[in-house]
Amino acid sequence: MGQDTILELDDLVYNPTPRLPVSLCLDCSGSMNGQPIDELNEGVRLFYQSVREDEKAQNSVELSIVTFGPAQLEMDFTPMSAVADPPQLTAFGTTPLGTALKISLDTLDARKDVYKYAGVDYYQPWLVVMTDGCPCDEKPSILDEQAARIASMINARKLTVFAIGTGPSADMGTLARISPTRTPLKLRGLEFREFFTWLSKSVSVVSRSMPGDSVPLDVDGLKGWAEI
């Protein structure tokens, strides 16, 4: 007794790292063909690289990728530490944004159920939506439904949304409907890499936050990629 430390490392229990689920909902419609899709792919690759260089963020962030035109789940929520390379995105089709949002939100709800069942803590999820055009779902009401669903989640402080318009034809009005409390931003040119670098730094901040911490956005960093 009277030893230097009372407990040893072997005495401690293991609790999983709290997870930060991030859903990327990305426009890969035909209008993204050429340099835009190349820059988007490079941006996503940089996001992977940047998050994996941060040990805490790597162990916390779980990423899902939903693309549209056609709307599909490119990758379900996967720990960043377990993903070798991001999927290669290709440009094709129209812009069923509402359908893609539904997939994003459904997979997000399913992932939270997994966390709850497994007793894994998690941070407020992030939904990142990027589009360069106007939505055109087969069932037009689906966008209204998902916009209402998002608004409800935001009001209940269950979701953080980043809505980004890319290119000259992006429908900022629609983006404002799915991001009612944070003004959608316009990506400057094809600066996807700058945006995803900013995003990776932002998720790193969240993965380090503790109860009672406010998690302010890097507003200055926005100037690196957004038209402000």
Added chain:
Amino acid sequence: MFCEHGVIGVALSDGAGSEAYSHLGSAYTISFAGSYFAARFEELFSGIDGTFDDGLKADLITSLLEGLLAQSLEWKELVGKEAMNESVDSETNDDVDSHNLLRVRLKSLAATLLVVAVKDGRYVCAHLGDGVIGAEVCARDGSRAMRLLSQPDNGEFANSTVFVTSESAPERLRLYSGYLTDDDERITGFILMSDGPESVLYEKHQRWLAPACLKLFDEFRHVTVEEFELSLQSTLEKVIQTKTDDDCSIALLATVTPERLSTE
């Protein structure tokens, strides 16, 4: 630790990380808890069947906040009028709304609350926010085990919790009471911990306390208070803080020996 009116107890409070004066808020919360629980132990114990009057919870929080606000006026003199005004005015506009000013000032003092009070073979506990309250329990055969009394309240998200200054504090305050001894076992100690030690001494999924917590009680009983505090500090710094970035606080309240129950 507090000891008055025949009541002995411990209190722990963890200030909110991002709030400028939460260290003052947590210091006052501990002081308040000692006085309040010592003076009103019988009233608090009356909820033995688990049905604590909501009015009791509201009164506790209201009393705490009134005291906190009154105390903050004195701190204003201590920390400098400009410093307090700066933090308050940055969140209010020129047209000062007294209610908002009050709310902002209190918010900067946000802290959690964990307290255990014991009197005449009975105990009462209060818990608001994260962290854990546990008990060392001794069975008739002398064996000991750790038991969870109150789990952390983080809401849905890992980086959120409730503080004494939160609007929902009265609803989310948890009160417990009971007897130290029943036919089969006896509570021989209590442990309070903030969210730092919680992350490595409390298994969240199955909701159990690390058996190694018994080592803390063993050390507590076999050395002086000063020696124990040094060992505990060393443990927090060299072992627990290697696994967490959160604030680390632990408080213990225990019998001198884990008395063995009569076999009769």
